[in-house]
Amino acid sequence: MSDQGQDHLGEFTRRDRAWHPPAYTPQYKTSVLRSPGKALVSLRQSIGERTGPVFGHGDLDPLDNDLIRNYITTGEEAIGERVIVHGRVLDEMGRPVKGTLLEVWQANAGGRYRHRNDRYLAPLDPNFGGCGRCVTDEDGRYFFRTIKPGPYPWMNHNSDWRPSHIHFSLFGTAFAQRLVTQMYFEGDPLIPLCPIISTIPDRSAVDMLVAKLDMGEMVPFDSLVYRFDIVLRGRRSTFFENRPEGN
Amino acid sequence: MPVQYLKETPSQTGGPYVHIGCLPAFAGLNRRTQEKLHVLAGGGVPGEQIRIEGVVWDGSGHPLRDVMLELWQADSTGAYNAPGDTSGFRGWGRVGADAETGLWAFETIRPGATPWVDGRPQAPHCSLLLFARGINIHLHTRIYFDDRADANAVDPALLSIELADRRQTLIATRQPGDGIPTFRFDVHLQGAQETVFFDC
Secondary structure (H helix, E strand, O other): OOOOHHHHOOOEOOOOOOOOOOOOOOOOHHHOOOOOOOOOEEOOOOHHHHOOOOOOHHHOOOOOOEOOOOOOOOOOOOOOOEEEEEEEEEEOOOOEOOOOEEEEEOOOOOOOOOOOOOOOOOOOOOOOOOEEEEEOOOOOEEEEEEEOOOOEEEOOOOOEEEOOEEEEEEOOOOHHHOEEEEEEEOOOOOHHHOOOHHHOOOHHHHHOOEEEEOHHHOEOOOEEEEEOOEEEOOEOOOOOOOOOOOO | OOOOOOOOOOOOOOOOOHHHHHOHHHHOOOOOOOOOOOEOOOOOOOOOEEEEEEEEEOOOOOEOOOOEEEEEOOOOOOOOOOOOOOOOOOOEEEEEOOOOOOEEEEEEEOOOOEEOOOOOEEOOOEEEEEEOOOOOOOEEEEEEEOOOHHHHHOOHHHHOOOOHHHHHHHEEEEOOOOOOOEEEOOEEOOOOOOOOOEEO
8 A cells, every 4th residue: 555655745725616617608509518517526635636647758759849840741841820839837836847748739820620520621731730748847847839820610609710729738746736728829819709718707817828929038030939837736735634643 | 815826727628629639649640659548557567457438428418429538546556656666557548439439448457445535445446537528627536346335335435425326426337248347437427317526
């Protein structure tokens, strides 16, 4: 039994579910039949919630964080507005989340996804796959290079358009910190119109998903840069846990 | 004013193309080394080999054919992600539902008992997360096993579910047949048979 670990692994702060989108958001139509009708059951975090899988650089390929070059088929790089996205992954206490896997996926410059279910008329780019990943460094920093995805229409209200966005998946250090979200681009006029973004009740929560243009980090004659910081749940101290041997 | 912390980045749906980033081969992307993330334990990992399979159903009784699921569990001794484990058992897996039928399956080992917050044993279980189009923040549930009824009856997490008949929604049922023991675990997002989802 590996119960020793649990005594120094504090619980995570409660998730503020009034800050996250609720399950039932009828303006986003698919949520209507995919949202639980009953209340969530509160569960104490035991060892399985306080731990999570570990991924290292050995799990990555060298081009995994370069979406401009990781799907080249005709010898050319992907077409579109070249951007580097960078930022830090922190917890709610402001501590860096080190060595955590971050996965991203997105449409190409014309808003077309390389997925068998996407039949939008905008063409695929033969040199763009739309899939990337990286691991944060000791300071919680990450970066990847890509092309800015285009907006695209979808069957919700005939038709809604998604703003340009990049999907993010993060593991943190425990299953309780797991998070999947979407990043948007500063100044996009589609942001206030999007039924998926408006599932988030609080305007300042939406602002956390909008990457800011970062001209200070711009790479001359190469790429624009956007900054996107991510906050995962914080791990609290273990003050008076029920320890068989006492505190 | 209460003490202010940073706010957590809000969740958004994984969307219908979640596979591009999380299961590239499923989406039709063939560049990355093919990973069989639904196989947590091949041969050589100590423990009883099992298969867990099921379908996720929406509120109208239709299968989710675009859902992605992640499993997290202890090894056969009840240790999570034990440092120095040389068997290759990470304890984590990921799978996409079949695009036609909605069936998904993990190949793994039966987890050992793990401690509850006060040290009491928990019945063997796996944590399961669901991500999909239409799900704004992932759903968290647990899979228990119907051939461990005595342990299930005193499991602290199951007992924290106030309505006793809802506990049954977390118990996977062993399927008849030879070969690797197979457990069926269907998830109902909504309605009379609704699965228990946790806030933890």
